[in-house]
Amino acid sequence: MDWLNAIVQGILLGGLYALFAAGLSLIFGVMRLVNIAHGDFIVLGSYLALVVVQTLGLNPFVAALIVVPVMALFGYVLQRVLLNPTLGKDLLAPLLVTFGLSIIIQNGLLTFFTADSRRVMAGGIETASVSVGPLNLGVLPLAMFATAIAVILGLEFIFTRTSLGRAFRATSDDAEIAKLMALDNRHIYAMAMALSAGIVALAGIFLAVRTNFDPSTGPMRLIFGFEAVIIGGLGSLWGTLAGGVVLGVAQTLGALIDPGYQVLAGHLVFFLILILRPRGLFPRMDG
Amino acid sequence: MSAPLLRIDALSSGYADFQALFGVSFDLHAGEALALIGANGAGKSTLLKTIVGLLPCAPQMVVHRGDSIGGLSADRIVRRGIALVPEGRRLFRSLSVEENLIIGGERGRAGEWSLEPLYKLFPILREKRNAPATSLSGGQQQMVAIGRALMANPEIILFDEISLGLAPAIIKDIYAALPSITSTGVSAILVEQDVTRALGFAQSFVCLQEGRVSLAGKPAEHSRAEIVAAYFGSH
Amino acid sequence: MKPDFTIERATRASRIAGLLSLVLIVALIAAPWWAGRANMRLLGEVYAFLALASLWNLLAGFTGLVSVGQQAFVGLGGYALFAAAIFYGVPPLLAIVLAGFVGAIVALPLAPILFRLQGAYFAIGTWVAAEVFRLVFAQVSALGGGSGTSLPAHIVTDIASTRDAREMVIYWSAMALGLGAIGVVYAILRSRAGLALTAIRDSEVASESLGIDIARTKLVLYVVTAALTTMTGALIFLQKLRISPDAAFSVNDWTAYVIFMVVIGGIGTIEGPILGTLIFFALRETLSDLGTIYLMLLGAVAILVMLKAPKGLWGLFSAATGITLFPLRRRVVSTDAH
Numbered sequence: 054m055d056w057l058n059a060i061v062q063g064i065l066l067g068g069l070y071a072l073f074a075a076g077l078s079l080i081f082g083v084m085r086l087v088n089i090a091h092g093d094f095i096v097l098g099s100y101l102a103l104v105v106v107q108t109l110g111l112n113p114f115v116a117a118l119i120v121v122p123v124m125a126l127f128g129y130v131l132q133r134v135l136l137n138p139t140l141g142k143d144l145l146a147p148l149l150v151t152f153g154l155s156i157i158i159q160n161g162l163l164t165f166f167t168a169d170s171r172r173v174m175a176g177g178i179e180t181a182s183v184s185v186g187p188l189n190l191g192v193l194p195l196a197m198f199a200t201a202i203a204v205i206l207g208l209e210f211i212f213t214r215t216s217l218g219r220a221f222r223a224t225s226d227d228a229e230i231a232k233l234m235a236l237d238n239r240h241i242y243a244m245a246m247a248l249s250a251g252i253v254a255l256a257g258i259f260l261a262v263r264t265n266f267d268p269s270t271g272p273m274r275l276i277f278g279f280e281a282v283i284i285g286g287l288g289s290l291w292g293t294l295a296g297g298v299v300l301g302v303a304q305t306l307g308a309l310i311d312p313g314y315q316v317l318a319g320h321l322v323f324f325l326i327l328i329l330r331p332r333g334l335f336p337r338m339d340g
Numbered sequence: 341m342s343a344p345l346l347r348i349d350a351l352s353s354g355y356a357d358f359q360a361l362f363g364v365s366f367d368l369h370a371g372e373a374l375a376l377i378g379a380n381g382a383g384k385s386t387l388l389k390t391i392v393g394l395l396p397c398a399p400q401m402v403v404h405r406g407d408s409i410g411g412l413s414a415d416r417i418v419r420r421g422i423a424l425v426p427e428g429r430r431l432f433r434s435l436s437v438e439e440n441l442i443i444g445g446e447r448g449r450a451g452e453w454s455l456e457p458l459y460k461l462f463p464i465l466r467e468k469r470n471a472p473a474t475s476l477s478g479g480q481q482q483m484v485a486i487g488r489a490l491m492a493n494p495e496i497i498l499f500d501e502i503s504l505g506l507a508p509a510i511i512k513d514i515y516a517a518l519p520s521i522t523s524t525g526v527s528a529i530l531v532e533q534d535v536t537r538a539l540g541f542a543q544s545f546v547c548l549q550e551g552r553v554s555l556a557g558k559p560a561e562h563s564r565a566e567i568v569a570a571y572f573g574s575h
Numbered sequence: 576m577k578p579d580f581t582i583e584r585a586t587r588a589s590r591i592a593g594l595l596s597l598v599l600i601v602a603l604i605a606a607p608w609w610a611g612r613a614n615m616r617l618l619g620e621v622y623a624f625l626a627l628a629s630l631w632n633l634l635a636g637f638t639g640l641v642s643v644g645q646q647a648f649v650g651l652g653g654y655a656l657f658a659a660a661i662f663y664g665v666p667p668l669l670a671i672v673l674a675g676f677v678g679a680i681v682a683l684p685l686a687p688i689l690f691r692l693q694g695a696y697f698a699i700g701t702w703v704a705a706e707v708f709r710l711v712f713a714q715v716s717a718l719g720g721g722s723g724t725s726l727p728a729h730i731v732t733d734i735a736s737t738r739d740a741r742e743m744v745i746y747w748s749a750m751a752l753g754l755g756a757i758g759v760v761y762a763i764l765r766s767r768a769g770l771a772l773t774a775i776r777d778s779e780v781a782s783e784s785l786g787i788d789i790a791r792t793k794l795v796l797y798v799v800t801a802a803l804t805t806m807t808g809a810l811i812f813l814q815k816l817r818i819s820p821d822a823a824f825s826v827n828d829w830t831a832y833v834i835f836m837v838v839i840g841g842i843g844t845i846e847g848p849i850l851g852t853l854i855f856f857a858l859r860e861t862l863s864d865l866g867t868i869y870l871m872l873l874g875a876v877a878i879l880v881m882l883k884a885p886k887g888l889w890g891l892f893s894a895a896t897g898i899t900l901f902p903l904r905r906r907v908v909s910t911d912a913h
Binding site: 216219220222223225226227229230231232233234235236237 | 392394413414415416418419424426430433435442443444446447448488492
Binding site for chain 3: 155161164
């Protein structure tokens, strides 16, 4: 029974990891950029939610109406000002610039909010649960999982059905020829980063409601998101969800053996996949 | 004669550590098809890429309808109505045939070219419209590349080596379609290995040799020997 | 017929620098007799970071293997030293050498797995590896588990009986390691493999067609770097006399700072990491009271350098003056003029 429960909790936790991963996957897909500060963006989203909730007295999920657009705007401006100039040269520039950003965000949050752990209260949803047969499912994990699916469906819709999605794919395929379609790559990249940061904001809000957070918790979120991406297979959105689920289940099963093994078990499964299926569980067909 | 539609004026350009073009000048008039010929490495593709803004140059080196547009970003030049059919076709591989065509037109100018007229021009594309663009044969891909450029309703279209790597029968089909493009008043610059075919299609020509204009004029005004000498150089 | 040119690497600046650094090295060797205890400690730390920065630069700047997980080997070295000394009574200085072997043995199977990740994903992969090490050592209760352990007094007094003598020995070990690491990097870059590295950095495709075995060169470099980084880690924790998983595998202390040093100094040059280390410590000694603001400044400076002067401060200086201290580039010099 414990096992079944751990597996179900792990699957739901995978929804949160898929949210961490989706934004990472998106910008890598469009511009081959890996944002080392991605986890710190998530925590920044958590703090933004905290501030909005505390100053306006809103429910955190209503606060999303403010947090998501603010983070998206932040992503857009950041891409145009700092990240676009690093693209197309070599690997080092974007990597080190986002690494520097990570340090700036962490220490900036430390300066404003101290190292104290914070938590955002959501009026009871965080402890509410529903019984499904023998299982007790938390409403919050269910909401996280549903949000992850909604986000992936939304991204899929954008990518396959909209003009912006065509522009993303075209720019990713051949950035030079995309310019000949009157596309401004700088704007397209910034839109991708804005979208990524919007998803990050959602992940940050869930993180803030689900658990304690402090300025130093970003890198671990980056690593979880990254593991989900690699386990699932680069460039596959549903693979990313599967990767998140595999990681979540590995962690909850690890924790069942010994609480100290929770995170370690996830890392080990990640390395196992890397050894056995280096292209992930669901590699892109054309890749 | 009226003011040219496009004036190339003492254009020099190239890549970071390699200059490919040295003071190239010529005019393109409205409704005219111009053949740009020259040996491999003469600078033909570089010139087309510079015109559409994929390579930098000084503003006054490219003048379109009286405006200096040299060195503008490619997306702005394309919006002005100058389109390129790139060498090697370079279709977007994760887009279907129809999506490749749509993305070509989305940010372009209004005009008579849209999906319907294109499918009439190249009926096979209608049949394959949902297939991944790069799954098509070389000739069909070339039709998509031409269609993608036309969708923006350009007033100047630049063709870079559209027959390269295609079977002779396919090349014939594609050239058969060109008059229906230029007859709508579109001006064209055509880069082509097959000089005879290019000169047969164009009203004027420019021959490049090692980045400089070695001969220019109307095909009928110059002897075959003259053109061959300009093409290969006298050494 | 006698050719009227030769191929040289040395420049006038490099010869003068060679002479000056000789004088400097002698002065630094003598530091125990003229520097106070606090300054010697600081110098010891500088040496350790000189090694870490030069080694990280060898990987990132010359082979394109950008790691944000070198703390894996720093921590491993620390734990290897503690384990060897506590469990097997290995003398600490010998344990440093031993740690080098441990690092190489661990890196050898790890590298092929990590190399399956490309570019920035490789970087994060190295980080995950370091996290695995941290979590594993937190489970080893014989070494204090999550809260860590101290080096027992009898082991410390084994090095030398008086405190002054001990600090002297550790100081010289650190100096040997710091300068030794720079020396190894220089020797590698001057070797045939060094030429291959430059080729890889310039174009993987081209160097492959020249018959350079890229995978092998990268593997060898990764393992050598790991071994030396592990030795440095062992030395760092011998200086500290105390170890814990969080301190041993800290990404900030052993990788973030090192990256800033290399980026600010100048990536892809030998001089850059040295200059960067000196700048880092100068800033730290004067600005560290600012705390988090200081770290934000450091991050901002690194971003600025990366965007505006990707070759770093040494690159700016070198471009302006033409000076190189560690001549790598071979120059064709006419012998007619002599």
